[in-house]
């Protein structure tokens with residue numbers, strides 16, 4: 001049709017194979033100018049492969065990419081696309097201004113870097129985006145997750161690209177902080193920028209995206225305007241079936257024997273925190289950035305120094321100076337939120353990642369490793385968690401982010417611990433797998449373990465936990481349980497308790 005405007009991006013028949021995996025199978029995708037186009041799909045659907053192909057990191061086996069009507073070859077030419085990858089690629093040891101300059105360029109004066117202009121360039125870029133600029137001299141390592149996400153976006157946009165691709169920018173952002181990002185994206189759209197937005201949080205697409213494309217197993221399944229969609233319809237396309245809703249056990253509240261007792265715990269300026277977790281209970285600790293909830297889990301695990309207060313597990317006091325190994329031996333497990341840095345054993349197989357310690361599969365340390373037994377057990381865990389590929393000999397590095405997360409959760413559940421501290425257990429995990437992980441956590445709790453979910457995903461806490469404590473300004477500001485534990489309740493209590501006006505800058 002002659003009058004049809006030329007799309008910003010037109011992808012036709014894109015195909016990418018990795019050995020036996022067909023990660024993209026002749027997919028088509030059209031992104032119009034000035035639209036927010038959401039791309040969703042289960043873990044392993046091919047979303048990241050598409051983004052990495054656009055970024056020129058992978059060369060497609062077949063297919064064509066047109067930008068503004070022109071056939072392009074990513075990787076061999078500079079394209080007007082800005083990428084915000086899941087791993088934001090920021091350098092913690094450098095200042096905000098230097099991180100911006102790594103992408104935007106270091107302004108020079110008389111052949112030397114002009115630091116005055118490095119700082120003012122950063123302030124200007126933030127201001128154009130309508131975001132209150134932080135001190136450009138501050139080290140990135142001191143920023144919260146939300147501020148880093150904003151910086152990642154601000155920095156990418158400093159290239160003034162007409163197309164922006166964001167890969168799960170809200171995976172570890174609390175709802176109110178994510179809203180600030182959405183404002184930035186809406187402003188960009190209004191200025192004519194086209195946005196490809198990958199997310200597993202389907203609810204956030206309503207009110208943000210204009211159209212939604214669903215991939216399944218490397219194939220394009222559907223593209224629809226958001227107005228024609230419901231969450232259920234998106235999920236049906238993603239899974240190829242209806243979702244089994246995993247309802248939380250009704251028996252919230254008391255009557256359980258105490259498993260964990262925390263009394264007067266102080267961490268730096270934060271605290272004192274006092275609370276309990278019953279055997280069989282799933283307790284959520286939620287909060288906005290800087291609220292201190294993550295530090296509590298890390299202190300119980302021994303990864304942070306326990307300065308004051310008492311921690312009891314099963315009635316026994318855990319000595320304050322007991323290290324991580326001693327705490328693991330007593331039955332405390334921690335799933336770290338930063339899974340790539342703290343959980344993955346790169347270059348090793350799924351079996352080795354599941355069983356880094358042979359004692360986990362009914363063996364004893366120092367006995368020869370029983371590969372056959374581990375392989376059989378690993379295959380069972382991979383199958384139970386619907387990990388793709390379910391092959392114990394596959395390298396962890398080959399798996400999509402969400403499938404890696406399922407392996408790490410499986411690893412800890414296999415240790416037979418009594419208390420599981422789970423930081424953001426389903427960040428980056430698709431909605432089908434989220435249900436599987438939640439069910440596994442509930443099963444483990446039903447067998448008498450206690451679960452402490454440290455999360456900024458309020459929806460997850462509302463649906464998974466029996467009870468939740470809202471942490472704000474270094475103290476417990478609210479406790480919600482049973483029918484009072486709802487998404488709205490959590491948002492209301494956290495925004496009044498933690499930071500009166502949450503800000504991302």
Ligand SMILES: Nc1ncnc2c1ncn2[C@@H]1O[C@H](COP(=O)(O)OP(=O)(O)OP(=O)(O)O)[C@@H](O)[C@H]1O
Pocket residue numbers: 018019021022023041042043044045046047048049050388389397398399400401402403428430
């Ligand atoms: N470098 C690689 N080597 C081998 N296989 C790969 C590689 N990268 C991706 N794959 C495989 O390609 C498929 C698509 O993966 P991709 O990372 O694109 O999925 P995704 O939709 O981004 O998933 P997630 O939501 O979990 O991030 C998966 O089966 C994955 O295991």
